[in-house]
Amino acid sequence: MELSMMFFALIVLLVIGVPIGYAIGSSGILYMLMTNPTFLMTFPQRVWSGTESFIIIAMPLFMLTGELMNHSGLTRRLIDFSMLLVRPLGGGLGEVNVVASMIFGGISGSSVADTSALGSILIPDMVKKGYPKKFAAGITVASSTIGMIIPPSVPMLMYAMVSGASVGKLFLAGLIPGILVGVTQLILTYVISRKRGYHPVKEKIDTKSIIKITKDGSLAMLMPVLIIVTVSFGIATASESAGIAVLYAAILGFFVYKELKWKEVGNALKKTFMMSSSIMIIGGFTMIFTWILAVEQVPVAIASFLLNSHIPSWMVFLFLDILILVLGTFLDVTPCILLISPILLPVMQQFGMSELQFGAIIIVGLAIGLVTPPVGMCLNVASKICNMEIVEIFRGALPFIICNIVVLLLITFVPAFSMWLPSLMG
Amino acid sequence: MHENGKRDCMNRCILGLDKALSIFGKALVGVLACGVIISVILRYVFSIAFVSSEELLTMVFVATTFFGAALGLRENEHIAVNSFTDKMPEKAKRVCSILAQVFIIIVSVFMIYFSIRMIQKVGKVPSPATRIPRGFYYGLMPVSFVITIFYAIVNILKLYVPIAEPVKGYKEDFELGLEGEA
Numbered sequence: 181m182e183l184s185m186m187f188f189a190l191i192v193l194l195v196i197g198v199p200i201g202y203a204i205g206s207s208g209i210l211y212m213l214m215t216n217p218t219f220l221m222t223f224p225q226r227v228w229s230g231t232e233s234f235i236i237i238a239m240p241l242f243m244l245t246g247e248l249m250n251h252s253g254l255t256r257r258l259i260d261f262s263m264l265l266v267r268p269l270g271g272g273l274g275e276v277n278v279v280a281s282m283i284f285g286g287i288s289g290s291s292v293a294d295t296s297a298l299g300s301i302l303i304p305d306m307v308k309k310g311y312p313k314k315f316a317a318g319i320t321v322a323s324s325t326i327g328m329i330i331p332p333s334v335p336m337l338m339y340a341m342v343s344g345a346s347v348g349k350l351f352l353a354g355l356i357p358g359i360l361v362g363v364t365q366l367i368l369t370y371v372i373s374r375k376r377g378y379h380p381v382k383e384k385i386d387t388k389s390i391i392k393i394t395k396d397g398s399l400a401m402l403m404p405v406l407i408i409v410t411v412s413f414g415i416a417t418a419s420e421s422a423g424i425a426v427l428y429a430a431i432l433g434f435f436v437y438k439e440l441k442w443k444e445v446g447n448a449l450k451k452t453f454m455m456s457s458s459i460m461i462i463g464g465f466t467m468i469f470t471w472i473l474a475v476e477q478v479p480v481a482i483a484s485f486l487l488n489s490h491i492p493s494w495m496v497f498l499f500l501d502i503l504i505l506v507l508g509t510f511l512d513v514t515p516c517i518l519l520i521s522p523i524l525l526p527v528m529q530q531f532g533m534s535e536l537q538f539g540a541i542i543i544v545g546l547a548i549g550l551v552t553p554p555v556g557m558c559l560n561v562a563s564k565i566c567n568m569e570i571v572e573i574f575r576g577a578l579p580f581i582i583c584n585i586v587v588l589l590l591i592t593f594v595p596a597f598s599m600w601l602p603s604l605m606g
Numbered sequence: 607m608h609e610n611g612k613r614d615c616m617n618r619c620i621l622g623l624d625k626a627l628s629i630f631g632k633a634l635v636g637v638l639a640c641g642v643i644i645s646v647i648l649r650y651v652f653s654i655a656f657v658s659s660e661e662l663l664t665m666v667f668v669a670t671t672f673f674g675a676a677l678g679l680r681e682n683e684h685i686a687v688n689s690f691t692d693k694m695p696e697k698a699k700r701v702c703s704i705l706a707q708v709f710i711i712i713v714s715v716f717m718i719y720f721s722i723r724m725i726q727k728v729g730k731v732p733s734p735a736t737r738i739p740r741g742f743y744y745g746l747m748p749v750s751f752v753i754t755i756f757y758a759i760v761n762i763l764k765l766y767v768p769i770a771e772p773v774k775g776y777k778e779d780f781e782l783g784l785e786g787e788a
Contacts, residue, residue, distance in 0.1 A: 196702040197691040198709045199684035201675070205713040224721040224747055231671045234664045237638060244639055416646065423642030446632055447776040453631035454683045454774075457674020462685065464671065512685050554689040 183476050186211040200515045201462040208468035223468065230467030231460050234419055235347060239337045240456035241422030245403070245429045246288035247448035252433030252440045254400055255297045258283055261397025264390065272379045273306045274315070274369040278323045282362040283397075285327035286404025289334045291550050294327035295320060295558040299565045307566075311378055317566050318576020321558040323365055325547035325584055328513065330358035332407050332425075334459075335513050335543055337418065341463060342470065342521045345535045347418040348411040352601035353536040355408070357544050357591050364583035372579070399436060403428055412605065459514045466518040479526035486527065493531045497592050500528065504542060505585075508549020512557065516546055537591070540598035544588045551577050617770040620680075620760055624772050627677045627753070634670045638663060661735040665743050672750035679710065679757040681772045700765055707758040714751040714758070721747035 186207045193203035205227070212219040262279040269275065277298065284294050299320040306316035328335050331351035340347045373379050407425055410416040416424065433440025473479065486496055503524075507516050521542065528538050550558040552574065559570040559577075566573075591597045641663045648654040678684050691702050721744060729741020763769060 193709060194687045195690045196705055197686050197688055198706040199679075199686045201684065202706075202710045202713050203686075205716075206709045209713065209716055220716065220720055221723065224717055224724050224744075227717065228668070228744065228747065231668045232664055233667075234660050237642065237663060237667045240635060240667070240670065241639060241642060244635065416650075419642055420646045420649075423639065423646050426639045427643050449632040449635045450628055450774070451776040453628075453635050453670055453674050454678055454681065456635075457631075457671050458678050458683050458685055460671040461675035461678075510687065510689070515685060555687070 182211055182214045183472070183478070185214060186472065200512075201465045204462070204465040204469050204519075208465065208472060211472055222471075226467045226471055227464040230464035233341060235417065236337060236341050236419075236460070236463075238332075238347070238418035238422040239334055239459070240452050241419065241426050242289045242332050242334060242337070243455055244448060244452045245422065245425040246290060246293050247451055248426065248429040248433050248440060248445070249287050249400070249403075250293070250297055251444040251448060252429070252437045254287070254432075254437070255284070255301060257393070257396040257437070258400060259298070259301060260393045261400075264385075264393050264397070267382070267385075269370065270379055270382065271370060272373055273302060273309055273311065274319055274373045274378060275366055277302050277306070277316075277319050278326075278362055278366045278369055281323035281326045282330060282359070283401055283404075285324075285330040285358065286332070286407075287400060288327060289332045291324045291327035291547060292557045292561055294324035295561045296565070298324065299562050303562070303566045309378075309380065312576075313566055313568060314572055314576035315372075315378075316576075317562045317568055317573040318578070319365075319369060319580060321551045321556075321562045321573060322577040322580030322584070323362070324558050325550055325581075326358050326362050326365075328547050328550075329354050329361060329543055330404070331355060332404065332411075332418075332422070333543065335517055335546065336539065338459065338463065338514050339517050339521060339539045339542060340418075342466070342518055343525055343535050343539065345539055346602075348414060349536055349602035349605060350539050351408055352412050352605065353540045353598040354543055355601055356597050357540050357587055360587045360590070360597070361544070361584055364586060365580050368580060368583055396437070399432060462515050462518055466522075469519065470522040473522050479523055482523070483527040483530040487530060494593065496528075496531050497533070500524065500541065501545060501588055501592055504545030505548060505552075505588075508546045509552045510555055511549070512555065513546045513550065516549070517542060534595070534599065536602050537595050537598045540591050541588065544584065544591060548581060548584050548588070551581060613767065621770055621773070623753070623756070624677065624680060627673060628773075628775065631670065631674055631677060634666055634673070638666050638670065641666065658735040661733060665746075668743070669746050669750075672746050673753070676750050676753040676757060679754055680760065681774055703765065704762055707762045710758045711755050714754045717751045718748045718755075721751070 189210050190203055190207040193206055194200065198206065209220070209223070212223065258280050259276060262276045262283065265279050266275040280298050280302070281294055284298060288294055288297070299317070303316045303320055307313050331354055333351070333354060336350045336354060337347065339345065340350055403425055406428070407421050410421045410424070411418050430440070507520065525535060525538050529535070550556055553559060553570050556570060556574070559573050562573050563570045641659065645656065645659045648656070691699055694702065725741040725744045729739055729744060731740050732738065733740055733743065760769060
């Protein structure tokens with residue numbers, strides 16, 4: 181009864197627009213008042229424990245890295261580098277969009293940042309080169325979903341916080357699914373572009389330019405490689421690795437690309453402060469929610485219900501995918517991870533799914549939510565860039581989102597796609 | 607005239623607090639980044655590791671969360687589900703907006719009251735690495751939630767009296783996009 185009231189209160193508060201963290205806090209207070217008011221003594225302690233984590237320091241530092249790189253003129257350099265990479269295929273800006281998203285994702289760790297940075301340059305460029313606006317915006321938002329799948333990934337850090345999974349192994353679990361989404365989208369873009377005649381005539385490029393573009397692009401690409409290698413092989417913790425990434429981004433911005441200004445560093449610090457706290461305050465209040473679920477043994481009850489109902493595990497897994505896709509259309513990525521992981525992870529573990537596979541599924545699934553109306557953050561950003569209705573952009577993105585759904589099903593039913601790389605670590 | 611003078615004074619106070627928190631937040635993130643970088647260099651280059659640095663950096667991070675959340679209320683940076691309220695008529699939207707702030711105030715009052723109780727109970731216990739009394743760290747909660755309540759009241763007042771908009775000082779993601787388009 182108390183639990184139902186808590187969930188009901190949470191839904192009502194979310195609907196009336198109470199910020200998610202405070203909605204969780206309010207419903208938690210209601211539960212404690214109804215069950216045992218002495219529980220309230222532990223209320224601030226649980227919120228505190230949800231924010232007190234050395235590993236999660238990596239989150240603001242990765243955000244800061246992305247901000248510094250954005251202000252260092254990295255985006256244009258990455259686009260030029262991606263153009264060079266797709267040249268042998270005879271590809272155009274559609275393919276460049278996907279390749280640049282794959283590289284950019286390894287730097288920013290955020291899909292929204294990817295849509296904003298790449299979309300602001302590529303959508304107008306693509307329209308100028310004769311691509312329909314709907315296609316240009318569609319491929320931009322769809323490919324930006326790769327940003328939060330390819331490591332480093334801010335949502336993965338949040339999942340690591342609630343699940344206790346190893347950050348290094350999680351990064352590796354997301355690598356193959358991220359590359360798969362990219363490759364399938366790349367193939368589809370190539371096929372569509374070839375059929376509709378979007379591919380440009382190859383222009384000549386001199387060796388000097390090739391060397392410069394390769395140097396600039398490789399220096400940027402070195403960062404995700406550095407992060408993945410150091411974290412995954414236990415050379416450095418996620419926070420230390422993020423610290424190295426900040427230093428590397430600052431050196432590139434100030435001394436190599438020479439485009440970073442001190443004023444922009446200040447702005448990047450402020451933006452990081454605000455973004456990080458808006459996520460972490462939800463993380464703090466979610467600890468109350470997690471504690472209540474544990475006290476009430478909700479995951480155990482759901483798992484025993486499903487096990488006693490003799491529902492085949494494939495059906496449970498399929499239901500998980502559908503649930504993630506549906507929730508992703510209404511809730512933002514981080515709150516969704518923080519809210520559903522404590523309930524569903526123990527249930528899925530009962531069905532033999534590992535925490536790493538569950539992490540990969542939830543990240544790939546929720547990335548799709550970023551490009552589906554009504555709460556598609558990437559759609560909103562793209563809509564502001566190209567002045568198009570979000571539903572129109574969604575229609576343009578739909579063929580490419582199917583690639584994401586195929587990968588989601590693959591990692592759900594073939595664990596090796598997410599588990600093989602982490603298993604190499606032992 | 608007297609009313610206008612009062613309003614100007616109130617706006618100056620609000621903007622002053624905004625600026626102070628903004629500078630404090632930038633400093634916290636700066637210290638966090640520099641602290642991690644320095645400890646990495648000390649550990650890997652000079653093989654020196656400070657146990658206390660991890661604890662101090664974690665506390666800096668906790669401070670960014672609580673104070674950032676308070677300022678986030680003023681700058682409307684909190685993550686919320688707006689798809690339902692966006693479709694509501696203006697009057698209902700206003701009621702929901704006030705209700706949202708009221709719930710924030712309720713949660714903050716509970717946080718302040720019980721965190722003070724917590725400090726009274728375990729505040730003198732020293733932290734494991736730095737031996738600083740835990741109460742010193744836990745003090746971040748009541749202070750930041752008092753600021754949260756202040757901003758929640760400002761947000762309610764803003765619906766009835768003109769209050770200066772916050773100066774964020776950075777561009778939103780979509781604004782960066784528009785800049786690129788131009």
